[in-house]
Amino acid sequence: MSRATGIDVSHWKPVKNWLELYDSGVRFVGVKATEGGSFIDPKLRYHRDEMRRHPFTLGIYYHFARSGPANRQAERLVDAVGALRDNERLCLDFEVLPIPGGGDANLDWITAFMRVLRHDVPDRRPIIYTSRRIWRMMGDPLWEMSGDVDLWAPRYNAQGVEPAMPRPWKDCGWSFWQWSDGAFPLHVTPGVGKCDANYFRGDDAALEEYAKLTGVV
Numbered sequence: 001m002s003r004a005t006g007i008d009v010s011h012w013k014p015v016k017n018w019l020e021l022y023d024s025g026v027r028f029v030g031v032k033a034t035e036g037g038s039f040i041d042p043k044l045r046y047h048r049d050e051m052r053r054h055p056f057t058l059g060i061y062y063h064f065a066r067s068g069p070a071n072r073q074a075e076r077l078v079d080a081v082g083a084l085r086d087n088e089r090l091c092l093d094f095e096v097l098p099i100p101g102g103g104d105a106n107l108d109w110i111t112a113f114m115r116v117l118r119h120d121v122p123d124r125r126p127i128i129y130t131s132r133r134i135w136r137m138m139g140d141p142l143w144e145m146s147g148d149v150d151l152w153a154p155r156y157n158a159q160g161v162e163p164a165m166p167r168p169w170k171d172c173g174w175s176f177w178q179w180s181d182g183a184f185p186l187h188v189t190p191g192v193g194k195c196d197a198n199y200f201r202g203d204d205a206a207l208e209e210y211a212k213l214t215g216v217v
Contacts, residue, residue: 021191036066
């Protein structure tokens with residue numbers, strides 16, 4: 001099956017040559033924007049501005065969740081990135097529980113974060129990066145907003161074994177799949193080096209359709 005390819009980057013693994021990156025076939029780029037209550041990635045503006053100078057199909061800006069009020073962290077993401085282009089989306093990177101040991105409290109945290117994105121950027125679907133392991137740490141709950149939030153899920157392997165789905169996305173499946181961190185399995189991206197590598201659920205044409213402003217279903 002043909003799938004559109006992408007990467008995600010931060011100041012730890014920045015893009016070095018944008019032409020090489022695009023010419024390699026990469027069509028979407030995830031950019032770390034913010035983390036927790038105060039951190040803004042030092043390469044955010046560089047990645048945002050250079051990505052916009054090249055014809056990538058989709059850009060995704062993500063916030064790494066930490067402890068602290070969810071609404072303030074969501075507002076910081078929106079403010080740090082600034083006005084979005086039509087082919088850009090916002091994402092919550094939910095890899096650690098901001099409220100240790102609290103299943104319902106963490107689900108409420110995610111809901112509060114997404115409500116800010118829905119309010120501030122109402123014309124496009126947000127994305128969440130998370131795994132079944134993290135979801136089960138919360139007690140494996142259902143989530144009323146999952147139908148309006150696309151899933152970006154990790155599973156590192158080169159054999160095509162897809163990610164296990166967190167419960168809310170069991171029927172609809174993933175939209176993005178992070179299949180390598182660059183080191184496992186070994187994958188070198190031209191213009192960057194070893195970095196997170198991803199698939200979109202469809203081919204390049206399907207990604208173009210996805211990137212169009214369709215609002216929240």
